[in-house]
Amino acid sequence: MTPPTRFLDALRRAFGTRGEPAAAPLPAPDGRRLALVYRGPAARPAGCSEAVAALLAAGPWNLDVRYTGPAEGIPLSATSLAHAHLYAQPGGGSLDPAYRRLRKHADEIRTYVQGGGRYLGFCLGGYLAGDDPGFDLLPGDTDQYIVTPGATVDHDGDTVVETRWRGLPRTVYFQDGPHFILDPGADATVLATYPNGTVAAVVAACGAGKVAVVGPHPEATDDWFLDEGLPVHQTHDLAVDLVDELLED
Template identity: 65%
Template sequence: MTHTEAFAGHRRLALVYRGPASQPGCPEAVAGLLASARWNLDVRFTGPDEALPLTARTLSHAALYAQPGGGTLSSAYRRLRRQRRAVRDFVHRGGSYLGFCLGGYLAGATPGFGLLPGDTDQYISSPGATVHDERDTVIQVTWRGRPRTVFFQDGPLFVLDENADARILATYDNGAAAALVTRYGHGRVAVTGPHPEATADWYTDHGLPIQHTLDLAEELVEAVMRE
């Protein structure tokens, strides 16, 4: 099968990173979210050990690239820095970038792909934060005016430049941006610090009360896929 034949079909291609810059369960949760029939997406994994490598050529066939949660930003960026230009070009030309937790950090600039009108920082280190360590827990955010409890593990906050053209979807309880959608070139970027895509086992594995937040994750996808 040729590279072109691999992408034949009428559904738009959504690529989800899976590899050493992610953690088991994170890519699968994002892929499960995107597999909903409502978006008619052909969801495939991409990464160094996947059938589809993360390259400019692979991205040229995609409508959306999703970067799930993972380990530390410094380690992840070392593994992904060679793909920085390919990801930036993909979004600038009209693609969609969807980032969850680590994927939100990687959308920033220090270090990262540089897709945001601003940068990221650790919520747990910010003034007024209600979580102060890297444990898996839940956190309360205000999502489009509604208080919601969401799975959280050392996610970013987003620091926007003055007069940045971005729509904040959620804030932490200290007022910092927790989720937003913005443009980069001709494309869209949607990022979140907490994990609205978390499945029930994420909670039960850590003795946490299960929260049903898939509707928030779907709002994030809707925001980044909107034409």
């Protein structure tokens, strides 16, 4: 997913001579809406970012999917985000070290979403949508599902978890994902819950923008299950539902 040279050149031209953003926004490449997927040290192991990018590229949303991060052609910055219709934060790794790496971008991401952008977070990306620590995008906060009363998973290893997604039972890949604690009266749509009733997936308003976060991994590909000796569960439709809800006007 190497960005076309003309797009990178346009992004570079978007900065003034002293590194300040230009006033006029840039069109997304090829007229499609730009989706930026973080790839870097705050999303490990390898495969997390790629699974999210593949989901977005294969879906029906006419997105031009590009990676952003410290070693990518498109840097994560306020200017890059200003041209994105969606920013995705994949899973992988632990919250505290990931936030230390991304803390300098927290205000940029929050401003982007509150100004009308879309944030998509899977597992760690869901934790990062909270505020202690995190980007403070949710009407509430996050915490570990495995420590909640009645949790059906009590360890932080790779496994599966039962959920009810739009009221129907679905088994989803899981690795120490969050649940979401919503403020009373929050402007939010709960898509899925864990067996103990805590929130597993939610889409919420954030200023003029929207946030979609999920604790399990509906984007998981078959090899994720097979590598851990787990039965394969097809959950791509759930990931599509999450993105559909996020991008719905």
